[in-house]
Amino acid sequence: MQEDHWLWHMYDTIKGSDYLGDQDAIEFMCRKAPELVYELEHFGMPFDRNSDGTIYQRPFGGHTQNFGQNPVQRACAAADRTGHALLHTLYQRNIREQCQFFVEWMAIDLIRDREGAVVGLVALEMETGEVVLFQSKAVILATGGAGRIYHSSTNAYINTGDGLGMAARAGIPLEDMEFWQFHPTGVAGAGILITEGVRGEGGILLNSLGERFMERYAPTMKDLASRDVVSRAMDQEIKEGRGVGPEKDHVLLKLDHLGEEVIHKRLPGIREIAIKFASVDPVREPIPVLPTCHYQMGGVPTNYYGQ
Template identity: 55%
Template sequence: MHTHEFDIVVVGAGGAGLMAALYASQNLPGGKVAVISKLYPTRSHTGTAQGGIGAALGNLEEDHWEWHAFDTVKGGDYLSDQNAVRVLAQEAISAVIELEHLGLPFDRNPDGTISQRRFGGHTNNKTRQPVRRACHAADRTGHMILQTLYQQCIKNQITFFDEYHVMDQLLSDDGRTAGVVAIQIGTGELHVFRSKAVIWATGGWGRVWSVTSNAHSLTGDGPAILWRRGLPLEDMEFFQFHPTGLYGLGVLITEGVRGEGGVLLNGRGERFMERYAPTIKDLASRDVISRAIYLELKAGRGIGGKPYVHLDVTPKTVNRYLAEAGDSRRIDAATIHQKLPDILDFCKTYAGVDPVEQPIPVAPTAHYAMGGIPTNVDAEVLAAADGTIVPGLYAAGEVACVSVHGANRLGTNSLTDLIVFGRIAGKKAAEYARSADLPPLPPDPSGPVQAELDRLRTCKGGTRPGEIRRRMQETMMDHVGVFRTAEGIQAALATLRDLKAAFRDDLTLDDRGYRFNTDVLEAWELGALLDVAEVTAASALARQESRGAHSREDFPKRDDERFLVHTFATLVDGEIQLNHSRPVDLSLGYQPQERVY
């Protein structure tokens, strides 16, 4: 076992982690900051974000941070904490400008300013029409953010531990952050990282579901680790299904396609969103569109009877609808080639479809966790629903629930969240580390991780992890997906309990070695996924209402009397305990209203 000492350890090297690392090191002169990631940083999932980062720059038309804030709250179906939304929408502007100053190659307007495009749920609050707020770099905005931040980390000589997989959180006897335990993937050796502060930035857990836009590595490691240490998880029932995943694969097809004028068509060629969202149609919130697609499919209006619809961005179709709407914009093949090059590539590679000539087959795909590790607006991790914190522990980005996204995230706000709250986490952790001391380590700090890895390396049961994973993903897709019922969720919980028992008592692996043992690592990740899936299902069962991405067929209405509150789930003596006592912050004054688009 190896032991390291740092002031601040950042776990995860996507947008939030790298931003936090930059700010932590800048705000802690002479301090030691390390970034630990199970991937090379440039493999992080931030790099797959496509359409843009939301900020009310107003470069092309009138816009205000208050409009961005209201749209975010409405998009979140009024579950967003408005004190956090204020920070998001206000600081979005300086965050985007800062990225530009760090070299990010945004697309440009003729006057040299950052180009912006329309995106779902982002509106002019006076006219209610879509507003150009998404700052973009072609359809690889996330790639540019990830590259730019990694480049700056190199410039600033940040210390990286690449391909080290963090598997435990260390806490001192008095409940303070004491560090983390990681396995060096290349050798199988364990490393203890003592630190005053830890910033969690490990991203999401889309791999809980069978159809997802998420990378294989998005296995909910952060929430699972803290959950096992008795810390709460917030609003886990809210997981976004993006309406336009490439059919069959779930690969993301950005909302930017609709921002450029693309429309959704059912098997009869109808632009069905006109019925579900008469004002902004195909640019309604993602939850609204995903439900609409499911309802069209259920009514037998898929394409040729199959479970998908068409996303049509062919100039012929787009220009016809623009003309009908009295909009003077027109697009041509060059527009699509210039603004959506990666989308063209994905469609041609994986579906054999050229979007300039043919519609794209799409269906909803598990995409984004609104819930996660609860934090306050300073990115400090909460120990309980009453707002007490864990000293020295921070979280930012998708892994965190601050909560800006509420019950449903607006497109482009994930990238905004990474930069704004990554920045805050780095700054706050540095402030804390300046005055804190290094807490003593618990006895045998790597013992629990060693025991679990030894068990996995030597297990001799009858069930392969791939089988357990497949069954978990299918049951979650069937029962804890876009539409949910008590009966279905209970069935999922029963299956998950069986799968957890099989994982514990009947697992078998092939690889008994230490060097780059991805058999063991994937099994460990499966353990994390199972925990996260169970909390998700239990939280979904208890929320007897429909709000944002959580849609209960047996409770189809939003219930502000009972559920204008956050869900806090905690593991107590092996049982999941749920608490609904934390109210939603309404400090911007946006009272819940009926949500129509």
């Protein structure tokens, strides 16, 4: 694989955040990332492998060598289902540690004592309607954001901001709520995510003229520029009349040139999604895509100690 360094990773992350990210947290993440990948591997994460047995990596948007000089293969991958594989790996680890799950329960409100410390929460058992008090030494909010407020969104239907609401009602401030990340490649009309790994494997974006327009907006990184750059470029192409379709409201993601073998091996889930939600087979024709709401950047203020 290509040479990489945590300092290059840190540079890309800070630059990608337009210098608004918490640089202490970014440094911690980039320094620790390699050993955490190995920890996941030991947990049983089924990463793809290179011929020499090392973990397969692919370039994602904004990943560069030598402080922005050229793209680099950085993202460790399990075909195009890395998140799905990660979820199941961590779930199995929780089972091994005998964690107790409360399935089909919904947390409603945090409970704070007179000093302001969070000491538990109120939850609803959805089957019976029973309201229960949970007392705890610590509460970790892992509810996701509120991406479902957008019509076109990659988020699950549960992402309606309930965790943020719990924090706000408990008097905990929220920060950076105005910042939203739009992923460049959601299926037009559905919002279903087409992973960045498609462009990492060599997929390209085309306008109605058949132009690879990212060469104009980001001559070095092209289709692997950061998500905000690619999303703005796509929006600009559509606004200037170079969109595709009857309404000229999307662009095309072309990957048929990769060949059926590569798509079957590296992007099997994407082919399934394209056939099911866009009625196209990417082995033969491009996928209609447009920017779609992906990630809420703001939330409860925290630091890399988890405080």
